[in-house]
Amino acid sequence: MHAVHARTHRPPRPRLEGHRIMWSDVWVQPPLGTLDPSPVPRPLGRVRGRGPGSPARRRLVALAAAGLLAAGCSNPDARDTAVTTGTGSAATGAASTSLVLSDGYDTATWNPLNGDSDYTSKVYDGLLRIEAGTGGEPTFVPNLAAAMPVSNADATEWTVTLRDDVTFQDGSPLTAADVAATYDTAIDPAAAAPVASMYDMLDDAEATDERTVVFSLTEPYAAFPSKLLMGIAPASALDPVVPVEESPLNTAPIGTGPYRLVSTGPERTVLQAYDGYWGGPVPITDLTIVSVPDDNTRVQRMLAGDFDGTVVPPQLAEAFEGNEFDVVANPSADWRSVVLPMRDPVAGDPAVRQALNRAVDRDAIVQTVLAGYGTAASTPFSPVFATFYDQAAEFSFDPDEARRILDEAGWVVGTDGIRVKDGRRAEFTLMYYAPETLRRDLATAFAGSALDIGISVRLDGIGSWDDIAPRLGTDAAVWGGGDTPYDPDSNLYRMLSSTFDEAGSFDNPGQYADPAVDGLLEQGRTTLDPAARAEAYQQLQRQYLQDPAFVVMAFIDHVYVMRTDTGWTGWTPVLEPHAHGVVSWGPWWNLTEWTPA
Amino acid sequence: MDAGVIRRGAAASSGLEPSATGRRGRWAAAARMALRRVLFVVPVTVLVSMAVFALAAASPYDPLAGYLGDRYLTVGADQAAVLREQLGLDRPWIVWWWDWVVAAVQGDLGTSHLYGQPVTAVIGQRLPWTLLLAGTALVLAVLVSLLVGVRSAARPGGLLDRTVVPLAYVLQGIPAFVLGLGAILLFALTWSVLPAAGATDPTAAVGVGQVAEHLVLPAGVLALSQLPWLLLHVRQSMLDALSADHVRTARARGLPDAVVIRRHALPGALLPFLSVIGVRLPELVVGATIVEVVFSWPGIAAATVSSARAMDFALLAALTTATTLLVLLGNLLADVAYTVADPRVSADDQ
Numbered sequence: 001m002h003a004v005h006a007r008t009h010r011p012p013r014p015r016l017e018g019h020r021i022m023w024s025d026v027w028v029q030p031p032l033g034t035l036d037p038s039p040v041p042r043p044l045g046r047v048r049g050r051g052p053g054s055p056a057r058r059r060l061v062a063l064a065a066a067g068l069l070a071a072g073c074s075n076p077d078a079r080d081t082a083v084t085t086g087t088g089s090a091a092t093g094a095a096s097t098s099l100v101l102s103d104g105y106d107t108a109t110w111n112p113l114n115g116d117s118d119y120t121s122k123v124y125d126g127l128l129r130i131e132a133g134t135g136g137e138p139t140f141v142p143n144l145a146a147a148m149p150v151s152n153a154d155a156t157e158w159t160v161t162l163r164d165d166v167t168f169q170d171g172s173p174l175t176a177a178d179v180a181a182t183y184d185t186a187i188d189p190a191a192a193a194p195v196a197s198m199y200d201m202l203d204d205a206e207a208t209d210e211r212t213v214v215f216s217l218t219e220p221y222a223a224f225p226s227k228l229l230m231g232i233a234p235a236s237a238l239d240p241v242v243p244v245e246e247s248p249l250n251t252a253p254i255g256t257g258p259y260r261l262v263s264t265g266p267e268r269t270v271l272q273a274y275d276g277y278w279g280g281p282v283p284i285t286d287l288t289i290v291s292v293p294d295d296n297t298r299v300q301r302m303l304a305g306d307f308d309g310t311v312v313p314p315q316l317a318e319a320f321e322g323n324e325f326d327v328v329a330n331p332s333a334d335w336r337s338v339v340l341p342m343r344d345p346v347a348g349d350p351a352v353r354q355a356l357n358r359a360v361d362r363d364a365i366v367q368t369v370l371a372g373y374g375t376a377a378s379t380p381f382s383p384v385f386a387t388f389y390d391q392a393a394e395f396s397f398d399p400d401e402a403r404r405i406l407d408e409a410g411w412v413v414g415t416d417g418i419r420v421k422d423g424r425r426a427e428f429t430l431m432y433y434a435p436e437t438l439r440r441d442l443a444t445a446f447a448g449s450a451l452d453i454g455i456s457v458r459l460d461g462i463g464s465w466d467d468i469a470p471r472l473g474t475d476a477a478v479w480g481g482g483d484t485p486y487d488p489d490s491n492l493y494r495m496l497s498s499t500f501d502e503a504g505s506f507d508n509p510g511q512y513a514d515p516a517v518d519g520l521l522e523q524g525r526t527t528l529d530p531a532a533r534a535e536a537y538q539q540l541q542r543q544y545l546q547d548p549a550f551v552v553m554a555f556i557d558h559v560y561v562m563r564t565d566t567g568w569t570g571w572t573p574v575l576e577p578h579a580h581g582v583v584s585w586g587p588w589w590n591l592t593e594w595t596p597a
Numbered sequence: 598m599d600a601g602v603i604r605r606g607a608a609a610s611s612g613l614e615p616s617a618t619g620r621r622g623r624w625a626a627a628a629r630m631a632l633r634r635v636l637f638v639v640p641v642t643v644l645v646s647m648a649v650f651a652l653a654a655a656s657p658y659d660p661l662a663g664y665l666g667d668r669y670l671t672v673g674a675d676q677a678a679v680l681r682e683q684l685g686l687d688r689p690w691i692v693w694w695w696d697w698v699v700a701a702v703q704g705d706l707g708t709s710h711l712y713g714q715p716v717t718a719v720i721g722q723r724l725p726w727t728l729l730l731a732g733t734a735l736v737l738a739v740l741v742s743l744l745v746g747v748r749s750a751a752r753p754g755g756l757l758d759r760t761v762v763p764l765a766y767v768l769q770g771i772p773a774f775v776l777g778l779g780a781i782l783l784f785a786l787t788w789s790v791l792p793a794a795g796a797t798d799p800t801a802a803v804g805v806g807q808v809a810e811h812l813v814l815p816a817g818v819l820a821l822s823q824l825p826w827l828l829l830h831v832r833q834s835m836l837d838a839l840s841a842d843h844v845r846t847a848r849a850r851g852l853p854d855a856v857v858i859r860r861h862a863l864p865g866a867l868l869p870f871l872s873v874i875g876v877r878l879p880e881l882v883v884g885a886t887i888v889e890v891v892f893s894w895p896g897i898a899a900a901t902v903s904s905a906r907a908m909d910f911a912l913l914a915a916l917t918t919a920t921t922l923l924v925l926l927g928n929l930l931a932d933v934a935y936t937v938a939d940p941r942v943s944a945d946d947q
Binding site: 267300304 | 662664666672676680710712713778781785789793794795797798799800803890895899900
């Protein structure tokens with residue numbers, strides 16, 4: 001299984017050899033015909049007559065003639081950056097030092113307490129940052145911290161020492177007071193910070209001297225380094241504490257990161273390299289971000305040459321099967337599953353849960369429902385996390401075995417093909433959040449697989465999570481997760497722990513209760529030794545296979561499009577959380593490390 | 598509320614004698630009508646704004662979901678309760694509405710959580726773009742419908758007439774977003790003569806030339822989507838006017854067609870058109886919403902959609918109320934103009 005992959009629907013053309021971008025090394029040729037079993041109708045965005053011999057297109061021709069390597073402007077003179085003109089290819093270093101990206105969200109606020117800029121902000125730095133390993137797995141390395149955080153023996157107190165060469169974009173030096181203020185405001189009820197729930201183990205952050213911060217926790221928490229990625233804002237901008245939605249940082253951010261915000265408005269957002277960045281000069285100095293919420297329009301504008309890159313829904317990626325674009329995918333921790341209500345006599349029956357997990361053809365779901373942009377999965381553990389992942393912890397697709405399990409458990413096939421046990425028909429309702437077509441398609445695929453082994457699944461599309469919630473204890477639901485994926489604990493504790501036992505709650509929605517799993521979750525939460533932690537979570541996966549809470553189907557990929565000729569290289573794939581977008585994620589997540597091709 | 602329109606039509610077709618009141622009297626009547634309508638605007642606006650809050654309270658959508666986004670599913674019940682209280686989401690809707698009204702009359706429209714800014718700032722940034730787009734489109738649609746409608750009515754059954762009428766019906770049947778995507782495909786992608794969308798090129802300065810170039814497609818599409826109704830109306834009222842006694846008399850006296858149309862028929866046909874424009878204002882608002890989304894135009898109409906999706910209450914309530922006011926006042930303005938301009942029209946009270 002390729003955990004990390006970047007794909008296009010076409011083989012790389014020889015012309016690209018000269019400035020092939022780095023991820024071609026991990027490029028996976030999708031077997032044609034499996035990825036694309038049927039000809040898909042041409043989306044509206046497809047352009048007839050593209051490619052050689054097509055009518056001269058004003059922008060592209062103007063750009064190509066000048067040897068410009070960034071697009072997006074019909075008037076090259078308007079570009080304010082130094083660009084080498086002439087016949088130079090990308091390899092001669094003619095890359096423009098500006099990029100124009102288009103985001104799918106209407107707008108982003110620039111406040112770390114809003115959570116918009118977790119992990120990989122361009123404007124803010126966290127105490128730690130993520131770095132991608134060879135398999136795309138994120139590892140934590142010191143950022144504003146001078147070294148990795150140090151814990152006390154029972155993981156209830158964590159101490160961080162800061163670098164001493166960091167200044168905010170307003171010129172003031174970074175001190176421990178700024179760090180303490182950022183975290184204390186995040187958990188202050190008066191701020192009503194959307195990120196507060198991520199820090200519910202934090203009791204207090206205290207600056208003990210200029211460069212030392214001590215975090216006191218309410219309980220032992222071994223995964224605390226994963227909580228140190230939040231961007232740090234200056235204390236002066238956080239005092240007095242106001243509700244996050246009214247904070248001046250939303251439109252006038254002050255961070256320590258590589259870029260500062262020059263302007264933001266409905267037309268565009270402009271970021272420029274921050275001269276005083278402690279990490280040194282950045283190669284790409286100007287970033288322009290244009291919000292285009294409508295997917296179709298964004299695709300059309302990308303095709304028209306307005307942008308250097310954007311995020312697209314997988315179904316629309318096909319429009320870019322041309323010469324000028326690369327479609328790339330980042331793996332994500334965004335998993336999709338069916339959560340089974342444990343207290344339902346059918347869906348909660350251990351044999352039924354085992355059988356359903358073997359009846360679903362996960363690879364087929366990835367190829368068809370996800371158009372190839374995803375990774376089959378049996379548990380909520382991402383294979384990208386090599387240390388925590390147990391390769392053996394997988395269900396194989398085996399409908400015969402599924403039927404055998406059901407037969408053995410006394411579920412007998414009735415006259416209409418649906419199984420019956422003790423007079424009870426093997427049927428249950430599967431709710432899905434109707435506005436998301438992906439969830440609908442997954443629900444349909446799941447119901448088909450279930451029917452195949454004699455279990456009837458009634459589909460119920462529901463327009464609101466608030467109507468789904470009260471029924472979670474009795475009906476199954478298409479379920480996802482992975483918004484805080486950088487540690488198994490933050491990813492799974494709330495999903496699997498029986499300490500959350502309330503019916504109709506988003507925490508442990510199926511009211512799953514397995515004492516062995518509970519014990520291993522606690523062990524992972526409180527064990528500091530990395531090897532022992534990894535072993536606990538590997539054991540947890542094996543235990544989960546004996547007693548599955550979900551029918552996990554796949555991790556979905558986030559799909560992006562880039563122009564091939566921007567003249568830059570350096571993207572490495574990384575595991576993305578549920579949230580994504582072009583400012584913090586996509587191939588641009590590590591922009592500061594890019595180099596001219 | 599548009600009784601005036603009906604009566605007006607009756608007056609025009611039955612050929613009633615012009616009322617004896619002079620120009621000053623008509624102004625006075627119009628002023629009285631305006632006053633009554635303004636008194637009517639207040640309760641309607643209040644009711645609409647109440648309806649926004651009441652409907653939102655009745656809807657299954659939780660504003661906290663809009664506030665938290667993806668985190669809504671992981672927030673935990675205790676923390677959710679704290680957030681609800683802090684954000685005031687646990688108030689009964691009528692209390693919520695009243696708090697909103699009290700703040701609004703003092704000029705505080707609240708904070709948009711979607712944009713992380715005061716609502717007034719969001720509107721201030723975006724409204725000019727919408728006014729530019731909708732204003733251009735309206736002027737364009739009115740001019741074209743007058744020009745083509747009058748010419749088409751001048752020779753009913755002529756080539757122009759036979760082309761324009763079916764075309765208008767077809768156009769009326771095409772949704773604005775299809776027109777928009779089609780225009781982008783044709784003009785921006787296939788022929789490359791115009792930029793695809795946006796208000797400027799992504800890195801170009803916001804200048805007159807840039808904006809003008811980018812305005813062509815969205816304003817054109819919006820005008821086109823508003824055109825059929827206006828055009829058919831102009832044509833019909835022109836046909837009516839041409840068959841009126843005084844026009845036939847003028848023709849019988851041997852006056853040239855051009856003079857008859859311009860001097861005798863057009864003034865009578867123009868007047869009902871005024872109120873039609875007023876009546877069509879809501880359509881213009883709806884059209885602008887769609888066109889702004891399709892063309893990623895940075896206006897306020899597109900923000901309305903986003904605010905509704907994100908349950909961004911402060912912004913949604915302000916925009917809904919403002920739109921109601923705009924439509925009511927637009928109608929009023931059209932009716933006042935009509936009353937003042939046409940001696941045959943009686944204000945509501947006569």
